[in-house]
Amino acid sequence: MANTPLTPGIVxxxxxxxxxxxxxxxKAPPLTPHEAAVAADRCYFCHDAPCVTACPTAxxxxxxxxxxxxxxxxxxxxxxxxQNILGGMCxxxxxxEQLCEQSCVRETAEGKPVAIGRLQRFATDTLMAAGGHPxxxxxxxxxxxxxxGAGPAGLACAHRLAMxxxxxxxxxxxxxxxxxxxxxxxxxxxxxxxxxAEVDWLLGIGGISLRNGxxxxxxxxxxxxxxxxxxxxxxxGLAGVxxxxxxxxxxxxxxxxxxxxxxxxxxEDLSKIAVGRNVVVIGGGMTAVDAAVQSxxxxxxxxxxxxxxxxxxMGASEAEQNLAASKGVRIVTGAAPLRILGEGAVEAVEFAxxxxxxxxxxxxxxxxxxxxxxxxxxxxxxxEGAPEGxxxxxxxxxxxxPGRTSLPGVWAGGDCAAGGDDLTVxxxxxxxxxxxxxxxxxxxxx
Amino acid sequence: xADLRNDFVGIKSPNPFWLASAPPTDKxxxxxxxxxxxxxxxxxxTLGEDGPPVVNVNGPRYGAIYGxxxxxxxxxxxxxxxxxxxxxxxxxxxxxxxxxxxxxxxxSLMVPCEEEAWKRILARVEETGADGVELNFGCPHGMSExxxxxxxxxxxxYVEMVTRWCKxxxxxxxxxxxxxxxxxxxxxxxxxxxxxADAVSLINTINSITSVDLDLMCPEPTxxxxxxxxxxxxxxxxxxxxxxxxxxxxxPETRGLPISGIGxxxxxxDAAEFMALGAGNVQVCTAVMTYxxxxxxxxxxxxxxxxxxxxxxxxSDFTGMAVPNVTDWQYLNLNYITKAxxxxxxxxxxxxxxxxxxxxxxxxxxxxxxxxxxVKDEECVACNLCVDVCPVEGCITMRRLAPGEVDPRTGRxxxxxxxxxxxxxxxxxxxxxx
Numbered sequence: 047m048a049n050t051p052l053t054p055g056i057v058x059x060x061x062x063x064x065x066x067x068x069x070x071x072x073k074a075p076p077l078t079p080h081e082a083a084v085a086a087d088r089c090y091f092c093h094d095a096p097c098v099t100a101c102p103t104a105x106x107x108x109x110x111x112x113x114x115x116x117x118x119x120x121x122x123x124x125x126x127x128x129q130n131i132l133g134g135m136c137x138x139x140x141x142x143e144q145l146c147e148q149s150c151v152r153e154t155a156e157g158k159p160v161a162i163g164r165l166q167r168f169a170t171d172t173l174m175a176a177g178g179h180p181x182x183x184x185x186x187x188x189x190x191x192x193x194x195g196a197g198p199a200g201l202a203c204a205h206r207l208a209m210x211x212x213x214x215x216x217x218x219x220x221x222x223x224x225x226x227x228x229x230x231x232x233x234x235x236x237x238x239x240x241x242x243a244e245v246d247w248l249l250g251i252g253g254i255s256l257r258n259g260x261x262x263x264x265x266x267x268x269x270x271x272x273x274x275x276x277x278x279x280x281x282x283g284l285a286g287v288x289x290x291x292x293x294x295x296x297x298x299x300x301x302x303x304x305x306x307x308x309x310x311x312x313x314e315d316l317s318k319i320a321v322g323r324n325v326v327v328i329g330g331g332m333t334a335v336d337a338a339v340q341s342x343x344x345x346x347x348x349x350x351x352x353x354x355x356x357x358x359x360m361g362a363s364e365a366e367q368n369l370a371a372s373k374g375v376r377i378v379t380g381a382a383p384l385r386i387l388g389e390g391a392v393e394a395v396e397f398a399x400x401x402x403x404x405x406x407x408x409x410x411x412x413x414x415x416x417x418x419x420x421x422x423x424x425x426x427x428x429x430e431g432a433p434e435g436x437x438x439x440x441x442x443x444x445x446x447x448p449g450r451t452s453l454p455g456v457w458a459g460g461d462c463a464a465g466g467d468d469l470t471v472x473x474x475x476x477x478x479x480x481x482x483x484x485x486x487x488x489x490x491x492x
Numbered sequence: 493x494a495d496l497r498n499d500f501v502g503i504k505s506p507n508p509f510w511l512a513s514a515p516p517t518d519k520x521x522x523x524x525x526x527x528x529x530x531x532x533x534x535x536x537x538t539l540g541e542d543g544p545p546v547v548n549v550n551g552p553r554y555g556a557i558y559g560x561x562x563x564x565x566x567x568x569x570x571x572x573x574x575x576x577x578x579x580x581x582x583x584x585x586x587x588x589x590x591x592x593x594x595x596x597x598x599x600s601l602m603v604p605c606e607e608e609a610w611k612r613i614l615a616r617v618e619e620t621g622a623d624g625v626e627l628n629f630g631c632p633h634g635m636s637e638x639x640x641x642x643x644x645x646x647x648x649x650y651v652e653m654v655t656r657w658c659k660x661x662x663x664x665x666x667x668x669x670x671x672x673x674x675x676x677x678x679x680x681x682x683x684x685x686x687x688x689a690d691a692v693s694l695i696n697t698i699n700s701i702t703s704v705d706l707d708l709m710c711p712e713p714t715x716x717x718x719x720x721x722x723x724x725x726x727x728x729x730x731x732x733x734x735x736x737x738x739x740x741x742x743x744p745e746t747r748g749l750p751i752s753g754i755g756x757x758x759x760x761x762d763a764a765e766f767m768a769l770g771a772g773n774v775q776v777c778t779a780v781m782t783y784x785x786x787x788x789x790x791x792x793x794x795x796x797x798x799x800x801x802x803x804x805x806x807x808s809d810f811t812g813m814a815v816p817n818v819t820d821w822q823y824l825n826l827n828y829i830t831k832a833x834x835x836x837x838x839x840x841x842x843x844x845x846x847x848x849x850x851x852x853x854x855x856x857x858x859x860x861x862x863x864x865x866x867v868k869d870e871e872c873v874a875c876n877l878c879v880d881v882c883p884v885e886g887c888i889t890m891r892r893l894a895p896g897e898v899d900p901r902t903g904r905x906x907x908x909x910x911x912x913x914x915x916x917x918x919x920x921x922x923x924x925x926x
Contacts, residue, residue, distance in 0.1 A: 087560040090883050093843030093850075096863065151840040155884065 060345025123173030137167035179250035195281035197225020199460025202477030219261035286430030294386030303424035322420025329424030331361030449480035494799035505532035512775035513600035529785035533596025552713035555702030566728035630696020645671035648683035655687025697723025730756030741770030760794030845878035
C-alpha cells in the first residue's frame with residue numbers, strides 16, 4: 047500500500063513519480079531566445095545604472111543586456127563572468143527582487159523591472175553550453191596559495207588567483223566542492239546537477255588543484271597551510287547550527303534544516319526521502335523557506351513556518367515568502383517555541399506569541415500548539431572551528447578592507463567573515479576582491 | 493461628430509484613408525476585404541501593358557528594420573508591378589467598383605514611355621468605371637531598369653510629357669506619383685503640374701539596402717546569394733515624406749496642387765500631420781502589411797475624436813493649416829529662448845538625459861549622488877536632446893523665458909520682439925534694420 051500525504055509519521059514515497067518530477071522541476075525555466083530578446087529590449091541602458099550599484103559584484107548589467115539585445119549572448123556572458131565567475135548560479139539564486147531588479151528604473155516607472163536575473167541566466171547558460179572556458183591564465187607567478195572552502199567565496203577567489211597566474215590548492219571538508227551551492231540550496235533552484243557542472247567549468251581555467259574531504263582543524267591546520275603557501279584564504283562558511291534553546295529539543299525527529307536540505311540535494315531518488323505528515327519549520331530565513339517548501343513538495347500534508355518576529359523582519363525575501371505561500375506553506379509570525387512535546391519523538395510544538403517591547407522581544411502569556419511529527423530548526427548558522435589566533439568580530443572572523451584578517455598572509459571571505467549579507471553573490475564579491483588584494487600584496491603592488 | 497468624407501480631385505470617399513498601390517491592392521479578394529474593413533479607397537496595384545505579365549523573384553521580396561520589441565519600423569521591397577494578367581485585373585476592378593460605388597477606385601499604371609501605350613491602357617481602365625488613374629513614376633527597383641517607374645520620375649521633362657499624354661487621352665483625373673529619389677522634389681511636382689496633372693501623390697519608396705547578411709556577405713533580401721536595392725517605406729520614412737509634401741505645398745509654382753500624402757502613415761495622427769501639411773488625403777501600405785486592414789478603424793475613430801476635440805467639423809477645416817508655419821531657417825525667431833525642465837515627480841532616474849547631455853551636448857544637466865537630475869540653465873542651449881532621449885513622455889519639457897527675463901547662459905535680457913538671422917549682427921549679409 048503506497049503512502050500518501052495523509053500517512054502518519056515520517057515516511058517516504060508520499061507522492062507518485064510524476065509529482066516528484068513536477069514538484070522539483072526548474073523553478074524559473076530558462077528564457078527562450080525570443081523571450082530573452084523581448085526582455086532585453088526593455089532595458090533603458092541607464093547612465094551609471096542603479097542596478098549595477100545594487101549588485102554586490104557590480105556586474106555591468108546594461109552592457110550585458112545590450113549585448114543580448116544585439117545578438118551577442120556570449121559577449122554578454124563574458125561581461126558577467128568578468129565580475130562574477132559564479133554568474134550562472136547567482137542568476138538562479140540571487141534575491142534579485144531585493145538587489146538589481148528592485149533598483150531598476152522600470153520598477154520605478156511601471157512596477158515591473160527588467161528581468162535581469164533571467165537574462166543573466168540566458169547569457170551564462172548560452173556560453174556554458176557552448177563549452178570551453180572564457181578566460182586564460184596570466185604567466186605563472188610561482189606563488190602558491192591555499193584556499194580553504196570550495197563554496198562561492200572560495201571558488202571565486204581561487205578562480206581569480208589562478209587567472210592571475212598563481213598556483214591554487216582548494217581544500218574542502220565535504221566530499222564534493224560547491225559549498226552551499228551544492229549542499230545548501232533548494233533543489234528546484236539549481237536543477238540538473240548545475241552546481242557541479244559550474245564548478246567543473248570554473249576549474250577549466252586551470253591552475254587549481256581541488257582537495258576534497260580535507261577539513262580545517264582535522265586534516266589540515268592554518269599553521270601548516272601558512273608554512274607551505276604564500277597566502278591563505280579562508281572561506282569556511284558557517285558549519286555550526288544555532289540551538290533552539292527550547293525544552294525537548296533533543297527529541298527524535300527534531301532536526302537541523304540544513305542537514306535535511308543537504309540530504310535532499312544529494313538524493314538520487316526523491317521518493318526515498320522521508321518527510322513528516324505535519325511538519326513545523328522554526329525560523330524565517332531562506333533556509334527555513336527552502337526546508338518548508340521542499341517538505342511540502344515531498345508530500346507533507348501540512349507545513350507551518352513559525353518565525354518569532356514580524357513578516358517584515360524575516361530574512362526570507364518577499365518573493366521567497368510568496369513562493370512558500372503558493373506551495374501551501376502556512377507562515378506564522380510573532381511566535382517563539384516554548385517546548386517540544388511528545389513521548390520520545392516529537393508530537394507537537396508549543397509556542398508563545400511574542401511582543402516587541404522597548405527592551406526587546408518578550409514572550410506573552412498566550413500560547414498555542416501545532417501538531418508535528420517532524421520539526422526543522424532553521425534559526426541560523428554560526429562559525430565553527432575557526433583557527434586559533436584569528437581575531438573575531440562578533441561571532442565571525444574579523445576582516446578589514448578586502449578580507450584581510452588579523453594574521454598576516456591570511457585573508458577571509460564569505461559567510462565566515464564579518465560584514466556583508468550572507469548571500470552567494472556577496473561571497474563571490476568577497477572572494478574576488480580578496481584575490482585581487484592577495485595578488486597585489488604578493489606582487490608588491492599592495 | 494466630425495465629418496470625415498473626402499473629396500480629392502472630384503473623387504469621393506467616405507474617409508481620407510486610401511490604400512496605396514502595393515501588394516494589399518493587387519487583387520479583388522484583398523480589396524473587397526479592405527472595403528469591408530472600412531478603407532475609403534484604394535489605388536489598385538500598378539498595371540502594366542497587355543501581354544505576358546512581369547514575373548517576380550521567387551525568393552524573399554522584403555527586408556525589414558526593427559525597433560525595440562521587433563516593432564517593424566521600415567520595410568524594403570523588390571516586388572515589381574502586378575504579375576497578374578491585365579485582363580484579370582481590369583475585370584476585378586470593374587466588379588469591385590460596381591459593388592462599392594461609394595469607395596474611391598484609382599488605378600495605378602506603368603507602361604513604356606510611348607504615347608500609344610498610355611493611350612491604349614487608359615481606354616481599358618476607363619471601361620472599368622474606375623474613378624481615376626495614378627501614374628507610377630516612382631518605383632525605384634526592377635522596372636526602372638526597363639526605363640519605367642523612377643527612371644521617368646527622375647527626369648522632369650518625362651514627367652511632364654507623359655502627364656500631358658495622359659491628360660489628353662482620358663477624362664479621368666490623373667494623379668502623378670513622385671519618386672523621392674531625386675534631389676529636389678519640387679522639380680518633379682512642377683513638371684507634373686505643367687503637364688496638367690490633377691494631383692501629385694508622394695512619396696514612393698526610397699532606394700535602399702536594409703541590411704547585410706554577415707554570413708553570406710550579401711544584402712538582404714537575399715536571392716541565391718545576391719541582393720539588389722529595393723524600395724524603402726514604413727514609419728522610418730515618414731519624416732522624409734512630410735518634408736517633401738511640405739516643400740510642394742509651400743512652393744509658389746505649385747500652390748494649390750492637390751497632394752495625396754504617402755510615406756509611413758501608420759496612425760490617425762500621422763494622417764492628420766500629412767493633411768495639416770497640405771495633403772488632401774493619405775495612402776497607407778506598410779501599416780496594413782504589418783497589422784492587417786483593421787487598423788483603419790483606429791484611424792477613423794482617432795481622427796474623428798481629435799477633430800471633435802479641436803472643433804473641426806470637416807477635413808478641409810484643418811487641411812493645410814500647418815503650411816504657413818513651414819519656413820526657412822533664416823526666419824526662425826532667435827529671441828525665442830527656452831530651457832529644459834525636468835519634472836522630478838515623473839523622473840524615473842535612468843540618467844539618459846544626463847548621459848546624452850554630458851557626453852554629446854552641452855554639459856547642462858547636473859547629477860547628485862541620489863540620482864537627482866537638474867538642468868543647469870546657465871549651460872542649457874535648449875537643444876531638446878534630453879526630451880528626445882527621455883523614456884517618460886512629458887517628464888522633460890521646455891519652458892519659454894518670458895520677455896524681460898535674463899537668460900543665465902548669455903546674461904542677456906530676453907527681448908519681447910521677434911528677431912531672426914537676416915537682421916542678426918553676426919550675419920555678414922544682415923540688412924540694416926532701419
